[in-house]
Amino acid sequence: MKNFDPAAVVGEHDKHRAPDAAGDLGSLLKKGSAQSSARYWLPFFINLLKISDIAVLLLAGFGGFFVRFGLDAKLSTAGHLFIYLSTLVIIVSLHCAQAYREREILSLNALLSKLGLGFFGGLSLIMIVGYLSGTLSEYSRVWVATSACAWFVLLLANRLILTRMIYRARMANMLDESIIIVGANERAELIVNAIKRNSHANIRVLGVFDDRVERGIPDTLRQHMLGSTCTMLDYIRTNPVDRVVVALPWLATERVEALLKKLRTVPVRIDLVPNNVVWQFPSINMERLAGVPVLTIANSRIGEQMGRLKRIEDLVISGILLALVSPVLAIIALAVKLDSPGPVIFKQRRHGFNNQEFEVWKFRSMKVDDCASGEVKQATRYDSRVTRVGGFLRRSSLDELPHFFNVLFGHMSIVGPRPHAIKHNLEFGAIISEYYARHNVKPGITGWAQVNGFRGETDTLDKMQRRVEHDLHYIEHWSLMLDMKILVMTAFSVWFHKTAY
Incomplete structure (x- = not known):
C-alpha cells in the first residue's frame, strides 16, 4: 500500500524547510534524526534554559558585587547567602509563572511574558522580605541594583538565544x-x-x-x-x-x-x-470519582477560586491597599461631598457568586437625583449625569476604591468577572446562553475582560458577548499567577484606557 508524504499533511511550511537550515546545530544532530523527536528535544531545551538561568543569576550576583567593590574585595558569608537565596527565589518564581513549560518555550512572546511575570514577581518578593526583615539595608544599594539589572538582561539574553536555537531545530524538523x-x-x-x-x-x-x-x-x-x-x-x-x-x-x-x-x-x-x-468545551480534565473515571468539562477550577488561597490573596491585597490609600479615600470623600449634594457612597444591588444579591459600594460619581432614579442606564461619553469630580473618578477608576471593602467582607474578589447591574444581567442573560456562568465565582474589581479592552460601556451585544467569553476563559484557566498578571496589566491599562467614562 502506498505511503504518503507527511509534508502534505503537516502543511505547506514543511516544503520550504532546507535540510541544512539548522546550521551547526542541525549538523550536530542529523545523525540521530531517525530516532530524534519532540519528546527528546523539548525536555533538552527546557533543561538547558533552567541550567543557563541558574548560571547567569549566580554570575550576575557575583559580578555585581565585584563591579561595585572591585576584584580584590572579599564577599562575606551573608553576601553569599543573599546571592544563593535570590537565585533560588527567582528560579522558583519563574517556575510558578510557568516559564519552563513546553508550550511556553516555543513562543518568544510567551517566553518574554513569563520572564517578566516570574522575574519581577521574584524580585518584588526579595525586596519586600528584605525590607520587612531589615536585612536589605545590610547590602550595598549599588550592588543590588547592578545585580538586578544584570539578572534581567542575562535572563532575556538566554531566551533570545534559546529562541534562535528552537527556530533552527524547527527548520530541521527536530521538534515535530x-x-x-x-x-x-x-x-x-x-x-x-x-x-x-x-x-x-x-x-x-x-x-x-x-x-x-x-x-x-x-x-x-x-x-x-x-x-x-x-x-x-x-x-x-x-x-x-x-x-x-x-x-x-x-x-x-x-x-x-x-x-x-x-x-x-x-x-x-x-x-x-x-x-x-x-x-x-475548551478545557477538559480527567479524574476518578470513587474509582470511576469521569470527564470534567467545565468549572474545574471553581473549588480553588472559592478556596482559602484565593481568599488569602484577597484579604492581603485589599488590606494593604486600603491601609496605603486611606488618606486618598478621605480626600475623595470630601471632594465628592463638596462637589454636589448627596451621599458620598453610591450603593446598588448586584448579582454575586451563584446569583446571590449583594450591595456594591462606589464613590458617587453622578448627581443624586439620577443615582436615585429607578432606571438603570450605563454611563456614556459626555453623560450629563456625571458630576465634575465624578468624571475624574470614573476615568481614573478611583470611584471603585470602596470595592475593596466589598472584598474584605467577602462579597467580591480582587480579580474576577465584573458585576453588572441586576437589570442588565436579566437582559443579557436572556440573550447570551452562558451569561450566568460568570456568576460561578465571586465578581471582581478587575478581570481578564477588562485588561483585554472590554472595559466600560457595552453598547452592543457583540461587546457583551466578547466580555462574557473572556470572563469564562478566566474561570476555566484560573491560577494565582494569572491573577498576578491581571493585576500588573490593570496597573498599566487603567491610566491609558479610554473606554471608562
Missing part, C-alpha cells in the same frame, strides 16, 4: 511530533484538517491505520492509509512514532479494548478521541 491515527473516519478527517490549518502545531501525521478498509473511507484519508492494525505494531517499532491517536467510536467497546491492549506494549503515548459532544 510524529503521530499515527487509528480509525479512518470523520473524526480522523477532522484531526488531519485541524493540523493542516495550524501551521505552527509542529505535528507530522505519519498515516492512518484501520482494519475495515472495505467500508467507505473519506477521500481525504484514502491516500494516507498505511494498513491494518495487524501491521501497526511493527510500524511503530521501526519508525519514530511519538503518539497514537485512537479515533474509533467509543461504542465499539470490544474493538477499542483489544486495540489498547496491543498499544500498551509499545513505548508511545496513547490518546483516545472523545465523542463529538465533548469537542465544544
Whole structure:
C-alpha cells in the first residue's frame, strides 16, 4: 500500500524547510534524526534554559558585587547567602509563572511574558522580605541594583538565544511530533484538517491505520492509509512514532479494548478521541470519582477560586491597599461631598457568586437625583449625569476604591468577572446562553475582560458577548499567577484606557 508524504499533511511550511537550515546545530544532530523527536528535544531545551538561568543569576550576583567593590574585595558569608537565596527565589518564581513549560518555550512572546511575570514577581518578593526583615539595608544599594539589572538582561539574553536555537531545530524538523491515527473516519478527517490549518502545531501525521478498509473511507484519508492494525505494531517499532491517536467510536467497546491492549506494549503515548459532544468545551480534565473515571468539562477550577488561597490573596491585597490609600479615600470623600449634594457612597444591588444579591459600594460619581432614579442606564461619553469630580473618578477608576471593602467582607474578589447591574444581567442573560456562568465565582474589581479592552460601556451585544467569553476563559484557566498578571496589566491599562467614562 502506498505511503504518503507527511509534508502534505503537516502543511505547506514543511516544503520550504532546507535540510541544512539548522546550521551547526542541525549538523550536530542529523545523525540521530531517525530516532530524534519532540519528546527528546523539548525536555533538552527546557533543561538547558533552567541550567543557563541558574548560571547567569549566580554570575550576575557575583559580578555585581565585584563591579561595585572591585576584584580584590572579599564577599562575606551573608553576601553569599543573599546571592544563593535570590537565585533560588527567582528560579522558583519563574517556575510558578510557568516559564519552563513546553508550550511556553516555543513562543518568544510567551517566553518574554513569563520572564517578566516570574522575574519581577521574584524580585518584588526579595525586596519586600528584605525590607520587612531589615536585612536589605545590610547590602550595598549599588550592588543590588547592578545585580538586578544584570539578572534581567542575562535572563532575556538566554531566551533570545534559546529562541534562535528552537527556530533552527524547527527548520530541521527536530521538534515535530510524529503521530499515527487509528480509525479512518470523520473524526480522523477532522484531526488531519485541524493540523493542516495550524501551521505552527509542529505535528507530522505519519498515516492512518484501520482494519475495515472495505467500508467507505473519506477521500481525504484514502491516500494516507498505511494498513491494518495487524501491521501497526511493527510500524511503530521501526519508525519514530511519538503518539497514537485512537479515533474509533467509543461504542465499539470490544474493538477499542483489544486495540489498547496491543498499544500498551509499545513505548508511545496513547490518546483516545472523545465523542463529538465533548469537542465544544475548551478545557477538559480527567479524574476518578470513587474509582470511576469521569470527564470534567467545565468549572474545574471553581473549588480553588472559592478556596482559602484565593481568599488569602484577597484579604492581603485589599488590606494593604486600603491601609496605603486611606488618606486618598478621605480626600475623595470630601471632594465628592463638596462637589454636589448627596451621599458620598453610591450603593446598588448586584448579582454575586451563584446569583446571590449583594450591595456594591462606589464613590458617587453622578448627581443624586439620577443615582436615585429607578432606571438603570450605563454611563456614556459626555453623560450629563456625571458630576465634575465624578468624571475624574470614573476615568481614573478611583470611584471603585470602596470595592475593596466589598472584598474584605467577602462579597467580591480582587480579580474576577465584573458585576453588572441586576437589570442588565436579566437582559443579557436572556440573550447570551452562558451569561450566568460568570456568576460561578465571586465578581471582581478587575478581570481578564477588562485588561483585554472590554472595559466600560457595552453598547452592543457583540461587546457583551466578547466580555462574557473572556470572563469564562478566566474561570476555566484560573491560577494565582494569572491573577498576578491581571493585576500588573490593570496597573498599566487603567491610566491609558479610554473606554471608562
